[in-house]
Amino acid sequence: MNSLVEDAQKAGARVGMTADKIVINGGKPLQGRIRVRGAKNLVTKAMVASLLGDTESLLRDVPAISDVQVVRNLLEVHGVLVSEPESGELVLDPRNVKSAHFAEIDAFAGSSRIPILFCGPLLHQLGEAFIPDLGGCRIGDRPIDFHLDALRAMGAIVDKGYEGIHLTAPDGLHGANIELPYPSVGATEQVLLTAVRAKGVTELKNAAIEPEIMDLIAILQKMGAIISVEPNRVIFIEGVESLRGYTHTAIFDRNEAASWASAALATEGDVFVEGAKQQELMTFLNIFRKVGGAFDIEDDGIRFYHPGTPLKPVVVETDVHPGFMTDWQQPLVVALTKAEGVSIVHETVYENRFGFTEALIEMGADITVHKQGLESVTRRVPRRPLEQAAVITGPTKLHGADVHVPDLRGGFSHLIAALTAEGRSTISNVGIISRGYEHFIDKLKTLGADFSVAS
Structure with missing residues (x-):
């Protein structure tokens, strides 16, 4: 420890x-x-997205910032092999993904709120996910209720304990009709990363449409996802059985x-x-x-x-x-x-x-x-x-x-x-x-x- x-x-x-x-x-x-170089608000999410693939991914224009290092640490404790062939490049190989111990996750997650986005990919890959207490900048209330409500709508079971939150999906994840109370960037990313491999179609209303969201959608489409961005902040995601890795230069x-x-x-x-x-x-x-x-x-x-x-x-x-x-x-x-x-x-x-x-x-x-x-x-x-x-x-x-x-x-x-x-x-x-x-x-x-x- x-x-x-x-x-x-x-x-x-x-x-x-x-x-x-x-x-x-x-x-x-x-x-x-x-x-x-690449946007912090895209690169860290793209790294998480690599968990969804069954082959390795190559992400370019990665900045040398501590949030990237935190996500790299979290991926590595979950069995993802991460290498840096060139400066500003990351190769992420998820083929040996595994569950991580609470102590390992908690040791690296304190300075970032990214762990909440691991939920969907880990539920698909392992059938369970754990989230410790989340940190981040002290600029106001950043409730994770939007995230958890969306995950529940897609079939996740959420158990809150003193160490954090444990999620399971014994019957798998499925599509759902979800409307966000506010066009939250994080909650939109949560739905995208979860719905792409859920059974059926997910309709997300009042979604965030930031450029980093569009770039994440582009990455997921490269991986084999089917995502349609409609007018008035509506996104449709048709779940697929499997995804492959991607090659992408970050916005x-x-x-x-x-x-x-x-x-x-x-x-x-x-x-x-x-x-x-x-x-x-x-x-x-x-x-x-x-x-x-x-x-x-x-x-x-x-x-x-x-x-x-x-x-x-x-x-x-x-x-x-x-x-x-x-x-x-x-x-x-x-x-x-x-x-x-x-x-x-x-x-x-x-x-x-x-x-x-x-x-x-x-x-x-x-x-x-x-x-x-x-x-x-x-x-x-x-x-x-x-x-x-x-x-x-x-x-x-x-x-x-x-x-x-x-x-x-x-x-x-x-x-x-x-x-x-x-x-x-x-x-x-x-x-x-x-x-x-x-x-x-x-x-x-x-x-x-x-x-x-x-x-």
């Missing part, structure tokens, strides 16, 4: 993340070229691309993000332009830069795709502290996603969080009971501070704030940023940031 825990704790080191603190001297624009990480874009704008810099594509970033690009940012779209990426004119305030409402992503608002808020006027960000996806603003306020930002949200006659996204709103008044000058990273996107936002601030900032718990940002310290160095690292 001790060796398993030690292995889990070394996940950050395996992706080149050994620092716990970064000391940043702010006020220097970011300038240069960096590359983004780029649009969250990382948008984060570097916001960093370029906030620091009055000029950053070319190789690998970024216009189509998946259209909603972000519109807001980026409204704020006053400039961008040039090339075949191999997008250049994001501050044009030298004052930034303008905006009103943003986060929403499911094709709306403005919740993961985009946190880095953007830092840039909005530089805009001349009052900006409003309505957060409708997670209820606690403005916790990161406390550090920005300590650094000098003028931000007021309304925990019950704000009414507005111009709202386009329907109000949700859990939503909040942040009012950002600018421009303000940020000053250096000591900041503890609370979560993945908030942590990167704190990095941006420190880069724009006058003076020195110490950012601790930066290892969490490696969950979704590949080699971000090396990229900061490439872009000319003035910083040092400490363990």
